[in-house]
Amino acid sequence: MADRDGLIWFDGEMVPWREAKTHVLTHTLHYGMGVFEGVRAYSTPNGPCIFRLKEHTDRLFNSAHILNMQMPFSKEQLNEAQRAVVRENKLDSAYLRPMCFYGSEGMGLRADSLKTHVIVAAWEWPSYMAPEAKELGIKIRTSSYTRHHVNITMCKAKANGNYINSMLALKEALDCGCEEALLLDNEGYVAEGSGENIFIVTDGVIYTPELTSCLKGITRDTIIQFATQLGYQVVEKRITRDEVYVADEAFFTGTAAEVLPIREHDGRKIGSGRRGSVTEKLQQMYFDQVTGQSKDYPEWLTPVL
Numbered sequence: 001m002a003d004r005d006g007l008i009w010f011d012g013e014m015v016p017w018r019e020a021k022t023h024v025l026t027h028t029l030h031y032g033m034g035v036f037e038g039v040r041a042y043s044t045p046n047g048p049c050i051f052r053l054k055e056h057t058d059r060l061f062n063s064a065h066i067l068n069m070q071m072p073f074s075k076e077q078l079n080e081a082q083r084a085v086v087r088e089n090k091l092d093s094a095y096l097r098p099m100c101f102y103g104s105e106g107m108g109l110r111a112d113s114l115k116t117h118v119i120v121a122a123w124e125w126p127s128y129m130a131p132e133a134k135e136l137g138i139k140i141r142t143s144s145y146t147r148h149h150v151n152i153t154m155c156k157a158k159a160n161g162n163y164i165n166s167m168l169a170l171k172e173a174l175d176c177g178c179e180e181a182l183l184l185d186n187e188g189y190v191a192e193g194s195g196e197n198i199f200i201v202t203d204g205v206i207y208t209p210e211l212t213s214c215l216k217g218i219t220r221d222t223i224i225q226f227a228t229q230l231g232y233q234v235v236e237k238r239i240t241r242d243e244v245y246v247a248d249e250a251f252f253t254g255t256a257a258e259v260l261p262i263r264e265h266d267g268r269k270i271g272s273g274r275r276g277s278v279t280e281k282l283q284q285m286y287f288d289q290v291t292g293q294s295k296d297y298p299e300w301l302t303p304v305l
């Protein structure tokens, strides 16, 4: 990733990609106290547009607030930085990575007198999973790792260190021949994937875990709005793993994963064993929206040019 052409926004300036470096005594590198976002820009008839930029920037600031990190830039500056990295790297569609980290001013856990640094990078990242997974669905397994407890790490912060748990769970799932993990909370209820929220469909009703240990996903919110618009009842509640086994449909949502059907969970076929009709409708609405084919929520698309 480091050896390529391009520009990265770094503390207010565009820096050549290869020179966007930091010291080995960077505080966040040692303890994981940092916050980030995963954002996408899509090619639309109005040129590249960033999907739900405002909500992603709001969540970044909320994450920093939760961790008590001082933000040296305003939301407007970071929104502009995100538009600029897509524009100046001449990207038509992109994955964007804003990230705030503590510098190398000190190493103590007190973390006093540390400076928050901010980067925004953008690159092409067409599909998180194999492209056919959008139709065929993926195989998942229940993780042996428990999702964060709400009073151990702060689950509503998209914090760097929280992703150790995600990476362990994903690696375990991949090693078992699955494509993603499903993490349960500390009480054994379904929480989320390593980087996605989960939905199930049973008897025409759509269920998703309540916002306790899972991240307040922006795609989750988009899908809830679409489903409601289509007339579905959407219920946020505690879900057990065996409710997923017997669901008619299940799917993951996330900025990177988009809307991804789940065809098998712990060796059990879900519904028909491929993308279900409700998932397909919501997935189509999602792609129509992000690529500017739908006129429903123009405020969700921020032009880059």
Ligand code: PMP
Residues within 6 Å of the ligand: 038, 166, 192, 193, 194, 195, 196, 197, 214, 215, 216, 217, 218, 219, 220, 253, 254, 255, 256
């Ligand atoms: N849960 C976790 C743990 C995630 O990392 C993500 C990706 N940001 C999500 C859920 C989905 O969130 P969003 O739809 O905002 O990308």
